[in-house]
Amino acid sequence: MGVEGIGASVVRKEDKRFITGKGRYVDDIKLPGMTYAHFIRSPHAHAKVKGIDSSAALKMPGVVAVLTGKEIVDDKVGNLICGWAITSKDGTPMKMGAWPAMAPETVRFVGQAVAVVIAESKNLARDAAEAVVVDYEELPAVADVNAAIKAGAPQLHPEAPGNQVYDWVIGDENAVNDAFAKAANVVKMDVTNNRLAPNPMEPRSALADYDTAEEHYTLYTTSQNPHVARLVLSAFYNIAPEHKLRVIAPDVGGGFGSKIYIYPEEMVALWASKKTGRPVKWTGDRTEAFLTDAHGRDHVTHAEMAFDASNKILGFRVKTYANFGAYMSLFSSAVPTYLYATLLSGQYNIPAIHAEVIGVYTNTTPVDAYRGAGRPEASYLIERMMETAARQLKVDPAALRKSNFITQFPHQTPVIMAYDIGDFNASLDAAMKAIDYAGFAARKAQAKAQGKLRGIGVSCYIEACGIAPSKAVGSLGAGVGLWESAEVRVNPVGTIEILTGSHSHGQGHETTFCQLVADRLGVPISQVSIVHGDTDKVQFGMGTYGSRSAAVGLTAILKAMEKMESKAKKIAAHALEASEADIVIENGEFKVTGTDKAIALPMVALAAYTAHNLPDGMEPGLKESAFYDPSNFTFPAGAYICELEVDPGTGKTTFVNFVAADDFGRLINPMIVEGQVHGGLAQGIGQALLEHAVYDANGQPVTASFMDYTMPRADDLPSFKLSHTTTLCPGNPLGIKGCGEAGAIGASAAVINAITDAIGKNNLEMPATPDRVWRTIHAA
Amino acid sequence: MYQTTYHRASSVDEAAATFAKGSEAKYLSGGQTLLPVMKQRLASPSDVIDLAKIKELIGVEAAGDTLTIKAATPHYDVATSDAAKKAIPAVAYLASLIGDPAVRYRGTIGGSLANNDPAADYPAAVLALGATIKTNKRSIAADDYFKGLFTTALEDGEIITAVSFPVPAKAGYAKFPHPASRFALTGVFVAKTKAGDVRVAVTGASQSGVMRVAALENALKANWSASAVDSVSIPASGLLSDIHGSSDYRANLIKVMAARAVTAAG
Structure with missing residues (x-):
């Protein structure tokens, strides 16, 4: 991998300017x-x-x-x-x-x-x-979904009677009805997914x-x-x-989507x-x-899951009301449909799924994609359901999950998605080991002796990332293609500029994208620069969201690199009087394999631009571009387990341990991946414990400042223990799945499952504020 | 922020004289409330007179049975003051819990008391310890000082110069912070005077600002122990209720925090 290649935890190039206050943001421009x-x-x-x-x-x-x-x-x-x-x-x-x-x-x-x-x-x-x-x-105004769908509710738009934007369905309703008809057990629950303000x-x-x-x-x-x-x-x-x-x-x-x-x-x-x-x-x-700024989440859902006598899932029935706010924001319609209901199979073999999603207007800020976008809502619902089912069926929650995991790939779910690869047992086993799941009962008893309620909660998430391919999303109603483009410019002196349609707003592309170049050419990343974010410079691009920049954007760079390298090898072979097939690239040099003959990249670049002695018919210059459209989504997945204590006197939650075992495929920069997971977990825990964009009944926002809206702070969060289990994504040549949203998708269910385990009561909505937890503990 | 005229006073007299000349002047003593309010254009003082740089207003001293904190002393200085930690550790501990580090470097005890936010920490200590608020005109007993939400006995233009705390036999503070603002959702300060009196002051919970709770005082006077609180009934009526804490919850927190404050006091 080399010290700066793929897999190396290279320090972020861009941080010098950010940390020293030299970043140039829009408001800095005069x-x-x-x-x-x-x-x-x-x-x-x-x-x-x-x-x-x-x-x-x-x-x-x-x-x-x-x-x-x-x-x-x-x-x-x-x-x-x-x-x-x-x-x-x-x-x-x-x-x-x-x-x-x-x-x-x-x-x-x-x-x-x-x-x-x-x-x-x-x-x-x-x-x-x-x-x-x-x-x-x-x-008259209406802010709440349940109120907005009632007869006689204030109406927002004449085009949308009953404040209803759509009533959309996915899956086979008859198959689900059959599954429930033969079920040995049915688990039912209502789940609210709280509205969040993104707050970049x-x-x-x-x-x-x-x-x-x-x-x-x-x-x-x-x-x-x-x-x-x-x-x-x-x-x-x-x-x-x-x-x-x-x-x-x-x-x-x-940005987080906003x-x-x-x-x-x-x-x-x-x-x-x-x-x-x-x-x-x-x-x-x-x-x-x-x-x-477009808000996120805000779902109200009723769900039912059918099990056979051996606790295998037979069917899953979901009805969700999605609050869109007052207007339909740019991608809002897709979030509770194709980014949510298509993930309702989770990590499980579920033969029949049917979901109905009703989109509703209310007099609130428009709602759109926010870190995870539909997938946190799906993951939270499934994982709360699995936990609830385990409690109702009186089986170990981890064991229930394991007995229903998908283990054969590729796997076609009943809700469009075809999972390409994964190893769900491996991530859950790694997480259970990291947290000493087997020793929990003893720790719980010990905590009880000290007056604390201790709980453990599991969450096994899967997400569809690297959002693509264009043909597929087009068939589902998308107005744009979801490929990515890249251009590789080798300058006459051998430095390299990568122009990308991805956009970094915290992700560290200026480092990770250089690492691919360093990996392939053996040049230091200091010789490579990343150009993005300007329509006059970069050919085109679809941007950064949906954990797509590595899986799609970086692969586009790889494709352009391959074209550039092919041409450079021809130039090198010509200069070295060797066969192109014998040229290998090592440490910034083009070598004739098995000999000591070599020409350095700057000399190849110079030859390309002087054009004094190029192979017959070759165009001058060393610059190539590529557009890459993947064949499928990628499917990052993993297991999070959270152990915590609740203070029965105040309802306050304190973390004891939080472990994450993620499968992101190949990692480009493990340090940056770790940072992405930390940030995602903070947002997922924020949703579970702290964050809530609240409106009163008249549509007045109650939480329009940090004095009222609880942003997660360092002292609200535990130290995370991260690990990785890896199955390489077969859908792109680098084997990348994406890591930007996982934490936000998987964390909240682990927290709520742990709190409800601790307090011995299953009905608890997010955010689990101390008041709400205390009230739930003491409810009759 | 609306336009205003900033004055940096070098003495209390100069500050008071400048105040008298302004049409709608405000004192600034740390500015942890006033400045955000001005930035939101919810306040538009003609003149802002900064007290925080007046040397005679800064310092912490313990002499005999009294801890004196001068009015423009920042919370950080109190939290780290050896004199305060020795004389009344609960006061230094309380100061260490106010806001966040940035607030503690700027905010001052005089600013906090003059503002009298119903969820501020200092009023609980001042009231429970029966402190005396000294101004450029007089001395005011804590029991006479707090007059409800953001209201005090201070007259227009009057400047707090120091707060004198009698050193108690025992004192403790327990705070349940508001999750977002980190003010006190409920904070309880308990004190047992050297004469054997017990005073309990609660901040953050009541609709009328910091308050003493007689039921807790009586129970603790009879039996200074955390378990003495168990039998006390705290009614939810008159308590604040918002998305972070219903009045029932705050009533519960008063008891829980009182017991923890007693435990902390020893």
Whole structure:
């Protein structure tokens, strides 16, 4: 592997600039003549906008413009789209209400923008915003899914009667009914998956610059996928044709999915830059992040599982209500359908599955993909169900899982997914060993003697990552392909630039992608640079989400490398007067195998660019590109086990141990993988114990700051014990499965299973706050 | 933040004089509440007069049976003060639990008491220990000082200069932190004076701010032990209720934290 090759825990190249404060984020960029935008946002969850009086604001010093929802609609800026078409069980397409970038007539969630002030400074814009008078007529609002589907509930969109976006089904209902008819035991439960606010460290920001002479826009923005942003802004929002719009996503401080989407603020900044003839910058504050960054999760589910007399699963029946918030965000429709229900087989042999998913509008912030996106909801449901079943059937929860594991691969589930490879027993065995599962009973007894309630909880997750292939996702309704592209440029002096359509916003691509190059060419990673995040530099790309950058993006780099190496070998063979088939690449040199004849990479590169002596007919230069579309999803899987204690006096949970045994296929940089798992586990534990985006019955957010919304902190978390069991993914040449979301997908069920084990009561919703746990302990 | 004029006072008299001149002046003593509120544009003082750099307001001293903490002493200094740890360890311990390290480096005891947040830690110690709040005008007994949520006996422009704590026979503090804000969801300070009186003050739980709980005081006076709390009934009425803690839960926490405070006090 070499010291910097695949499998080496190389220190992250990008961290020097991040740690020393030299990162360059959107808000760090200043342009001559730049103005500042401040949005005027609805304080009401549901209201008619009767009028907007900006006359006083316009007279204030430093105010450049006050622009309203009516104007952006009049200028034919397109409504926001949802990019994945879902068809209801009755054959009708999903029912979507219009979402203009600023509301011209009706606001449907607290924080929705109705107007924007453009001014010479942030403070002046804010001052002027306070002088704009918006006349609202309040309408009844509904925030809760159960309330929104009731007859007589406030209605959000005329296009969606009953607030229902779709009623979608998957699987064979008759087969499931047959399975339940012959079941020896049926386990039933209701599960809520709590709504989360994503909270990347860097809030969203956009800086738009319109060049009047060239009729060209530049947008600096906090995006996980700048090319997709350009595509959507061009094709659907009518901002500018693609060649007249450059989108740059520079250093981006975290995303967790929330920066996939193209938000109203970016559209407004671009439009306002043209209207005012000035660069326009907007940077959200934390409250705006809580109010307008797409939230995650928010499912209410009833599930039933049928078992035969030997505790083998016969069938699984699921009905889920998914809260979409007030509008359908870019990929929202796919999250509770193709990213959720297709994973309902978990790690288990389940002959028959049927799921119904009803998408519901409420007067809350739109909900979309958030780290894991559908898969945490599926995993949590299955793993709570397995634990509940074990308790009801009075069998060991690990043993119940093992007796139902899929052990033959490939395995076709009843819900589309075909698992390519895995070894679920290996990960569960590794986790059980790491936590000394066998010794738990003794530890529990010991804790009891000290007045503490100790519990252990297992969670065996599987996820579908490396989201692809294009043909498959297209057949399921996706509006885009999900390949990735790469370009390898060997410069005349032999340094290497990799241009990738993946986008790093914390993942460490500037290190891991270089490691592939180092591995193949034997050059130090200091000679390699990664270029990403700029539509003018990188050919195209689908961006980073769904744990796809290594499995898909890095493989695209590999494909481009192979092309480049093939050409370089021809040049080397020509120079060394050897056969191309005899050339091997070692330590930055092209060698004739079995001889001491060699030519260094810089000399090959120089030869390619001087072109004085190339093989006949060869084009000069050493630069190749590739587009890679995989053949299947990848299926990372693993087992998490959590041991904890509950203080019966306060309901407070304290971790004793948390072990993770993941199968991510091949690891490029184990240290970075470890960091990804740590972060994912923190978010999964955060969901289980701490985090909850709460609305009151009238749609007013209760948790719009860190004083109320509990972000996980270091002292809330245990030290994790990580390990890996490996089956190489057969779907890509590197054998990679992806590791970015696993922790967030698998952790929460382990925690809740452990707490409910500790307190001896099974009904406990997330977040398991001390109050809620105490209440559950003492409930009759 | 709205525009304001910042003044760095070098003495208490200068601060008070500057305050009198301002149309809507505010004292700043650490700013761990005032500055976030100003950033959210929920407060718009004409003048902000910084007390935290006034030398005569900084320091911790123990003399005889009294621990004196000057008003602009940051929590970190109290938490690490040998004098405080020796005289009343529970006060130093309480200071070590306030907020997070950044808050403890900036926030001050005077700022905390003048603000009188219903979930702040210091009011519990001040009330339970029967401390005296010294200002540039007078001395105020703790029992007369706290007047409800964010309300105190301080007059307009009055500056806290120090807090004097009588050294008790025993004292202990137990805090259940609010999961998000790390204020006290419920914090209980118990003290047994050298004369044998017992005072118990609870912060974070009541709708009217820090309060003494007579039932706990009586039970502990009769029997200074954690188990003495078991028989006390704490009604949930009048207690705060929010997404992090219902009033029932806070009532429970008052008992649980009181017992733990007694255990800590020894």
